[in-house]
Amino acid sequence: MAAHHSRSQFQRHFRRDEAPIPFTIDGIAYSGRRGDTVLVAIMSVTDRLRQSEFTSEPRAGFCLIGACQDCFVTLACGMRVRACTTPLEAQMAFITRESGNE
Amino acid sequence: MNDTSPAVVVGAGPAGICAAKTLVAAGLRPIVIDEGLRAGGQIYRRPFLDDGRSATDLYGSEAAKATRLHREFDALLPSIDYRPQTLVWNIADNQLHLMANGDHQQISFQNLILSTGATDRVLPFPGWTLPGVYTLGAAQTALKAQGCTIGRKVVFLGSGPLLYLVAWQYLKAGASVAAVLDTAPFTAKLNLLSAFRFDPRLVLIGMSYAARLVRRGVKLRYNVRPTGVDGSQHVEGLSFKSGAKTHSIACDAVAYGFALRPETQLADLAGCSFRFDDRDRTWLPVTDETGRTNRKGVYLAGDGSGIAGADAAEISGELAALALIQDSGAVADPGRMSVLAGARRRKAKLRDALEKAFPFPENWFEQVPGETKLCRCEEITVSSVVDTLHGNDLRELNRLKALSRAGMGRCQGRMCSAALAEVLSSTQKLTLTEIGRLRAQAPVKPLPLSLHEGGA
Ligand SMILES: Cc1cc2nc3c(=O)[nH]c(=O)nc-3n(C[C@H](O)[C@H](O)[C@H](O)COP(=O)(O)OP(=O)(O)OC[C@H]3O[C@@H](n4cnc5c(N)ncnc54)[C@H](O)[C@@H]3O)c2cc1C
Numbered sequence: 001m002a003a004h005h006s007r008s009q010f011q012r013h014f015r016r017d018e019a020p021i022p023f024t025i026d027g028i029a030y031s032g033r034r035g036d037t038v039l040v041a042i043m044s045v046t047d048r049l050r051q052s053e054f055t056s057e058p059r060a061g062f063c064l065i066g067a068c069q070d071c072f073v074t075l076a077c078g079m080r081v082r083a084c085t086t087p088l089e090a091q092m093a094f095i096t097r098e099s100g101n102e
Numbered sequence: 103m104n105d106t107s108p109a110v111v112v113g114a115g116p117a118g119i120c121a122a123k124t125l126v127a128a129g130l131r132p133i134v135i136d137e138g139l140r141a142g143g144q145i146y147r148r149p150f151l152d153d154g155r156s157a158t159d160l161y162g163s164e165a166a167k168a169t170r171l172h173r174e175f176d177a178l179l180p181s182i183d184y185r186p187q188t189l190v191w192n193i194a195d196n197q198l199h200l201m202a203n204g205d206h207q208q209i210s211f212q213n214l215i216l217s218t219g220a221t222d223r224v225l226p227f228p229g230w231t232l233p234g235v236y237t238l239g240a241a242q243t244a245l246k247a248q249g250c251t252i253g254r255k256v257v258f259l260g261s262g263p264l265l266y267l268v269a270w271q272y273l274k275a276g277a278s279v280a281a282v283l284d285t286a287p288f289t290a291k292l293n294l295l296s297a298f299r300f301d302p303r304l305v306l307i308g309m310s311y312a313a314r315l316v317r318r319g320v321k322l323r324y325n326v327r328p329t330g331v332d333g334s335q336h337v338e339g340l341s342f343k344s345g346a347k348t349h350s351i352a353c354d355a356v357a358y359g360f361a362l363r364p365e366t367q368l369a370d371l372a373g374c375s376f377r378f379d380d381r382d383r384t385w386l387p388v389t390d391e392t393g394r395t396n397r398k399g400v401y402l403a404g405d406g407s408g409i410a411g412a413d414a415a416e417i418s419g420e421l422a423a424l425a426l427i428q429d430s431g432a433v434a435d436p437g438r439m440s441v442l443a444g445a446r447r448r449k450a451k452l453r454d455a456l457e458k459a460f461p462f463p464e465n466w467f468e469q470v471p472g473e474t475k476l477c478r479c480e481e482i483t484v485s486s487v488v489d490t491l492h493g494n495d496l497r498e499l500n501r502l503k504a505l506s507r508a509g510m511g512r513c514q515g516r517m518c519s520a521a522l523a524e525v526l527s528s529t530q531k532l533t534l535t536e537i538g539r540l541r542a543q544a545p546v547k548p549l550p551l552s553l554h555e556g557g558a
């Protein structure tokens with residue numbers, strides 16, 4: 001599952017001209033906007049946040065208010081953050097590929 | 103025990119803000135704790151960063167209330183101990199366990215107002231875990247807090263006032279609304295006539311959303327049953343039944359939900375007793391009409407004590423604070439309390455009528471295919487939960503959770519407990535009251551690992 005999905009799920013309607021905030025997904029560089037949550041930054045450039053634990057299905061969050069816990073993403077340092085309630089910070093490096101896979 | 107420990111308010115939505123304001127007016131300096139970055143709660147959620155939208159852009163017909171509450175809260179800041187981005191994850195022995203920024207703190211309380219609000223109530227349908235399917239509340243939060251839509255062409259599905267409101271907000275923001283699919287029959291909307299008696303303004307505003315959607319060419323359908331989401335990696339369409347016919351509609355996102363469910367975990371951990379509520383189809387903490395519970399010093403307000411909406415949340419927040427003030431031996435205006443209690447009773451009647459206009463789909467279990475995932479976290483299907491019940495006299499919800507593992511995941515049953523209860527009651531022919539309620543467990547939300555394991 002190394003394929004990257006350049007199709008963005010979310011569409012920005014406001015804050016389009018805010019300062020760009022650089023981040024990476026599986027080593028590939030992207031940029032979000034100042035004021036983004038991690039979830040919005042990632043979903044504005046691709047269509048998934050992670051793979052589910054048991055069946056490796058793509059997942060992209062669900063409630064956006066910190067209730068469903070579906071939106072956990074892993075940082076390169078190994079830390080996990082809840083994407084919908086975590087503000088994006090410059091140079092965050094996200095890993096969305098399943099470990100052990102190519 | 104410390105007599106001087108300050109009153110604590112959990113939640114800074116309309117209920118919590120009004121509670122805090124009332125406590126401050128009585129000369130107290132409450133601690134106000136909220137998980138969010140900025141105060142306002144769900145309905146009056148503020149963007150992370152101001153983005154040029156006006157209050158009317160953000161909150162529509164409720165803009166004046168939003169602006170007033172935000173202003174009132176900001177004015178309280180010098181008089182309260184405000185703890186944003188702080189989760190209350192346990193209550194035990196009159197201690198609140200807090201987590202902020204990965205740090206654990208504990209505070210003791212004598213008086214506590216829980217105004218923890220609600221989350222979307224959902225029921226599984228085939229494909230509901232696919233990227234692009236979000237709750238109605240999520241669709242609204244993306245737009246309100248972040249200025250984004252969850253897709254370009256969105257289907258709105260389910261039941262509840264948010265269905266039409268969010269569809270209209272999306273249309274106004276420039277997204278395309280593929281359809282609004284109401285799971286209730288059109289005749290259910292006739293109940294809005296009796297709701298009109300209690301709140302004509304609200305009913306007219308709600309009806310105007312549907313009218314505006316129709317005027318802009320959006321198809322509204324009633325009596326809909328979703329049958330599946332098209333697409334393997336993300337949403338490409340939605341299939342549904344309306345009457346006997348099956349339809350398919352192209353879209354890249356689905357926003358859906360069936361009204362709201364109250365966040366009652368902290369009340370449970372605080373030792374409040376519960377009763378089954380037919381209207382909300384769930385167990386609610388028992389309170390008197392001011393929000394007093396069976397636990398001395400613990401008060402409840404807002405949607406976390408039963409779904410009643412934002413205006414009722416303001417009323418119940420003030421009432422709970424006045425009850426707290428009265429119980430601490432100070433003078434609370436009894437006239438004001440009875441006015442508020444009367445207003446609260448009217449809101450309850452409004453809710454009765456609204457619930458009939460936006461009913462819960464009672465026959466969900468008969469129609470959901472067995473291979474549908476019931477539990478998103480543990481990825482357990484409806485049929486595997488049903489199998490757990492086979493040849494088994496299991497009649498209690500917590501036992502079903504333990505044996506099936508559905509509801510044991512990270513969301514603590516927030517997303518699957520309504521469905522789990524429907525499966526158990528339908529299969530075993532028991533009422534929702536008879537199967538009992540899922541007990542809350544600490545931590546009410548997952549904590550960072552470092553906290554659990556005591557740091558590095
Ligand atoms: C996503 C969403 C969108 C909604 N949008 C609308 C709308 O547009 N119009 C409308 O009329 N109604 C809307 N509602 C209904 C809403 O429940 C009420 O209108 C209103 O917000 C209820 O006010 P409240 O003060 O009871 O709770 P809320 O406004 O929900 O506030 C509760 C607060 O408590 C905090 N909290 C909860 N648990 C904890 C904890 N353990 N630790 C720390 N803090 C905690 C939350 O972060 C939140 O800020 C929405 C509901 C949801 C879930």
Ligand code: FES
Nearest residue numbers: 061062064069084
């Ligand atoms: S999307 Fe539900 S917790 Fe983040």
